[in-house]
Amino acid sequence: MRRVVIGVGNEYRCDDGFGPLVVAALADRRSRDPQLAGVDLRISDGDPARMLDLWAGAGLAVVVDAVRDGGGTPGRVYELVLDELDGLAENASASSHGIGLGSTVALGRALDRLPRRLVVLAVAGREFGFGVELTAQVAAMVEPVADRVGELVARAGVGP
Secondary structure: OOEEEEEEOOOOEHHHHHHHHHHHHHHHHOOOOHHHOOEEEEEEOOOHHHHHHHHOOOOEEEEEEEEOOOOOOOOOEEEEEHHHHOOOOOOOOOEOOOOOHHHHHHHHHHOOOOOOEEEEEEEEOOOOOOEOOOOHHHHOOHHHHHHHHHHHHHHHOOOO
16 A cells, blocks of 8 residues: 655745655654655645645555644644545635645545545644744654654554
8 A cells, every 4th residue: 555645845934844844754764664664755835736646546645734723832733634624614724835735635536636544744833934943842743743654654554
């Protein structure tokens, strides 16, 4: 079963660089963790067409992103599965990108281009301006989220 992890974000927009940093942490672990050996690690800017291409045909796709959560606690981690994404309003997305993930999922469903299982791990960000440093609360979640991704892909690699 094909497994893909997609880090969404822009490394030059502060907390928006969270997804790519988690993917980098996973790439660094790959030589020490055999469960990551067959996992496709990708980075995306969140463009819907690219997202559909990256996760099409996957048994498991894990999307990692930083989101605006309306003033919540920076660094808070959210875990959503495909069914929960159906409830995301198209125009009220928490995403820091131009189109929300809910809209991308709806498009993927219409085009029959969804993975068998889609999990989103999102961290609440605070700063999305220009810069390369994550806020301390978001930076502290890179390794724990990478750990969770490892658990998800390991479980998906065992059995159907």
